[in-house]
Amino acid sequence: MKRDDAGAVNNPLRANIALTLERERAKRGLSHMHMAELFRTAEGEKLAYRTYIQTVRQKNNVTLTTLQIMANGLHVAVAELLSGGKKKLPERAHQLDETAIRRRLAHIIDMERQRRNMLRYEMAELIGVAEATFMKLERASGNISVDTIAAIAKALKLDPATFLFRDKVPPT
Structure with a gap:
């Protein structure tokens, strides 16, 4: 950022x-x-x-x-x-640890990439990370920073404080 x-x-x-x-x-x-x-x-x-x-x-x-x-x-x-x-978070959000949050973030970016019919490098460019970083995000590996989470939310036009914890990610 x-x-x-x-x-x-x-x-x-x-x-x-x-x-x-x-x-x-x-x-x-x-x-x-x-x-x-x-x-x-x-x-x-x-x-x-x-x-x-x-x-x-x-x-x-x-x-x-x-x-x-x-x-x-x-x-x-x-x-x-x-x-x-x-903000009021769903009860299940209180059960998520860092590993579950990484998996949730990976799921969200994969869903968005598929929904937008984008290639991996295009999605990496959209969210403002290098392809290598995107691959780590997609595999739910690596130590993700809050600046990266906020950048992803901004690129997808989602609320950075709550998008990881919603049942569904709204279309952008």
């Missing part, structure tokens, strides 16, 4: 994630340092404090893997982080 003159990226997903993190921090009465302590991986490694702060400040392109670590630490759904808690 492109940066403005101030260096900020206009990505509603970054804003939603930052909003949710700040809301959870305030609800728990934690400092930023203590909030960052909540984010440990299954292997016991903690997410870097810098990653947490940059995410709150909307300065980094956080990935689904990082979001999953944050969601686990807060005991919330990845969908809640992506939506910012602003």
Whole structure:
């Protein structure tokens, strides 16, 4: 995604994630340092404090893997982080982990590619990613970033905060 003159990226997903993190921090009465302590991986490694702060400040392109670590630490759904808690999500959305979200995204772009009768390279161009990245998206592999998710939503004219969680993807 492109940066403005101030260096900020206009990505509603970054804003939603930052909003949710700040809301959870305030609800728990934690400092930023203590909030960052909540984010440990299954292997016991903690997410870097810098990653947490940059995410709150909307300065980094956080990935689904990082979001999953944050969601686990807060005991919330990845969908809640992506939506910012602003929109009512279907109950099943709260059950989706990063792997299920990758599969859902792969399904959506494949459906859209077929519906539009596009070749893979054409769809990659439409959503603004390299063909190699598109192939990873299509196979539901790789560590997808929120900027990529937002770019796909924008290209398909869908709401970036909710399109992954709808039953059907509306035609564009």
